[in-house]
Amino acid sequence: MASSQPGLNRYENDIDHTPNHALAELSLSSKTIHADDYLNVGQDVAPPLHVSTTFRYDRDPNALKVWTELKPGPLPDSHIYSRYTAPNTTRFEAILSDILKGPSLTYSSGLSAFHALLVFLNPKRICIGDGYHGCHGVISIHQKLTGLKKLNLDCDPSELEAGDVVHVETPLNPTGVACNLKAFAEKAHSRGAFLTIDATFGPPPLQDPFLWGADIVMHSGTKYVGGHSDMLCGILAVHPDRAKEGWFGKLFSERQYLGNVMGNMEGWLGVRSVRTLxxxxxxxxxxxxxxxxxxxxxxxxxxxxxxxxxxxxxxxxxxxxxxxxxxxxxxxxxxxxxxxxxxxxxxxxxxxxxxxxxxxxxxxxxxxxxxxxxxxxxxxxxxxxxxxxxxxxxxxxxxxxxxxxxxxxxxxxxxxxxxxxxxxxx
Ligand SMILES: Cc1ncc(COP(=O)(O)O)c(C=O)c1O
Missing domain, CATH: 3.90.1150.10 (Aspartate Aminotransferase, domain 1)
Incomplete structure (x- = not known):
């Protein structure tokens, strides 16, 4: 689980990507086109591209708040530094949080999202099948750092302990074959382990892993969310119940120090692309x-x-x-x-x-x-x-x-x- 190092969790109760309940009844396309309307403060119909890495503080010395008092997040005037949040990425994350049905963060690539997931949950064991070979490369790094042990996806549930991770990719790379998420949720939760799903091959509207027991859903946003072969992106969406336990805020805090955010251009491309998902x-x-x-x-x-x-x-x-x-x-x-x-x-x-x-x-x-x-x-x-x-x-x-x-x-x-x-x- 996340470290409780002082300072690291500073924003964890502040950042807010709670799905916008006013939109709950809208269709997927209506959401991808309007979920960020509340962040649209200019007259632009198409979102402007903000390239700045740093954002001015208030000119009124009496209104200055030191960084621990500032509330970064989706509000348009709340940005400090683009390793924390930035306008285009924030709009993109607002849409993702709505359509993935859990507060969502973006990363510089699918693999950096998977790395962030493992850093955050820091399991002793990960139960995983074949599938995208790159995820196994990330696991090798964690094996070196933490002694993380790899178990087969069909391992006996008794081999799992509380805090371990069952990680299921579905449909699978490269075959396109799908796995039964409910069965894996039962296996993981029966032992107090967490179920994390790589849903890259089954983006909305094809499947919703939270309905079947996922704790965290991961996407390589490079694929269908980006959709035009022109941006690298990773996404972690947290189940709303887990977000209430502070998972989202901790992931957000850790991302500031991992530094694995997307560039501003990717945030802009993400909004342009996800509109037509x-x-x-x-x-x-x-x-x-x-x-x-x-x-x-x-x-x-x-x-x-x-x-x-x-x-x-x-x-x-x-x-x-x-x-x-x-x-x-x-x-x-x-x-x-x-x-x-x-x-x-x-x-x-x-x-x-x-x-x-x-x-x-x-x-x-x-x-x-x-x-x-x-x-x-x-x-x-x-x-x-x-x-x-x-x-x-x-x-x-x-x-x-x-x-x-x-x-x-x-x-x-x-x-x-x-x-x-x-x-x-x-
Ligand atoms: C299923 C799956 N997960 C994760 C990744 C890694 O994503 P990225 O290339 O954005 O790091 C890929 C890449 O092909 C993938 O197919």
């Missing part, structure tokens, strides 16, 4: 589901010629939450992801050479790492993650027309097949 993510999730359905039909088709056949000749496997038939039948998956399964899926090719060569055949997919932007990406995952099957490609679906994406993939699969046939003939 719902329309982007809905479209991306629908596109992904349509593509997965089409690929799955090809894989299961009996045709011995034509498009389905060409796909089947090169593709071995496809993974995505929409294909978790058992979990859909059991009911938990549709309850936890009622608005779509996430815009990332993975395909495993029959041969490694197909996986290596497919991205260069495509015209609409960039061959690049990361995900969540409006443009579709495909990554031969071996490029950045040595642990995954070297035949696997991760697909991050953008907002293009899904039929265009399907046709692009199809011509790519056909080109691979033709190449192979030529080689066989040679």
């Amino acid at each position: 719902e329309v982007r993510v809905e479209r991306q999730a629908k596109n992904a589901e349509a593509l997965v359905k089409w690929l799955h039909e090809s894989l299961t088709s009996k045709e011995t010629w034509g498009d389905h056949h060409a796909v089947k000749e090169v593709l071995a496997k496809i993974e995505h939450a929409s294909l978790q038939e058992e979990d859909i039948k059991e009911g938990w998956l549709l309850k936890q992801m009622p608005n779509g399964f996430g815009p990332v899926f993975s395909i495993t090719m029959k041969e490694q050479t197909f996986a290596r060569r497919l991205p260069s055949k495509l015209k609409l997919f960039h061959h690049a790492t990361s995900l969540g932007g409006v443009e579709s990406l495909i990554e031969w995952r071996t490029m950045t993650d040595s642990k995954v099957d070297s035949r696997l490609l991760r697909v991050s679906v953008g907002i293009e027309g899904w039929e265009d994406l399907r046709d692009d993939l199809l011509q790519g699969f056909k080109a691979l097949y033709d190449e192979q046939q030529e080689e066989l003939r040679a």
Whole structure:
């Protein structure tokens, strides 16, 4: 838990990112467009960009308050220094706090948010599965610093103790497969451990991990919240009950000393981007589901010629939450992801050479790492993650027309097949 070092917790009862109850009934898009209205003090419709790192004190010497008396936070005239708060980031955090349904802080990247989470909870054990390899890199640093012990996600609950962390990423990187959050909440809370969720692959409106027992929800805001592949961002949202116990204020205090805040430009970009979160993510999730359905039909088709056949000749496997038939039948998956399964899926090719060569055949997919932007990406995952099957490609679906994406993939699969046939003939 957070340190009680003097000075460190100075602001913890002052900062206020309480979700704005007046907005509680509004739709997600209405919130992303209006949750920061109360911070809009100028005549600008589009938020102005504030680049200053430091903010003037009152000119009236009698009105001067020393820093321990100042109340930093979302009020527009309350900024002191941008390592604490800054106008654009504060507006962005006001919106995030509303849409994530818990007071939220931003960080310089998803991994720096995860680092801040571990510094704050300082668990003895962390129970974690595969998923994004970078989080395991952060854990290695904590293992060096604190002796943090790593347990498998499916470990026996008796291995956990109060104050430990169960950290679940869902849907998972790189496959797009979803996990049952309620089951993990029961496991963690039965032992007094905390449940932290990396919900990067399932942003609003797809899932709300607080409904299923999360204590802290983390996002790499670099992905869907940013949505345009042009900003790094990490987010921690705290369950409102935990915020009442002082978690949010402590995280805020610690961030001042970790210094891992976003730059002013990112705060501005964040507001610009999050405005369109719902329309982007809905479209991306629908596109992904349509593509997965089409690929799955090809894989299961009996045709011995034509498009389905060409796909089947090169593709071995496809993974995505929409294909978790058992979990859909059991009911938990549709309850936890009622608005779509996430815009990332993975395909495993029959041969490694197909996986290596497919991205260069495509015209609409960039061959690049990361995900969540409006443009579709495909990554031969071996490029950045040595642990995954070297035949696997991760697909991050953008907002293009899904039929265009399907046709692009199809011509790519056909080109691979033709190449192979030529080689066989040679
Ligand atoms: C699931 C997940 N969590 C965390 C991160 C780290 O985010 P960032 O790159 O913003 O540090 C990523 C990055 O790909 C991710 O996919």
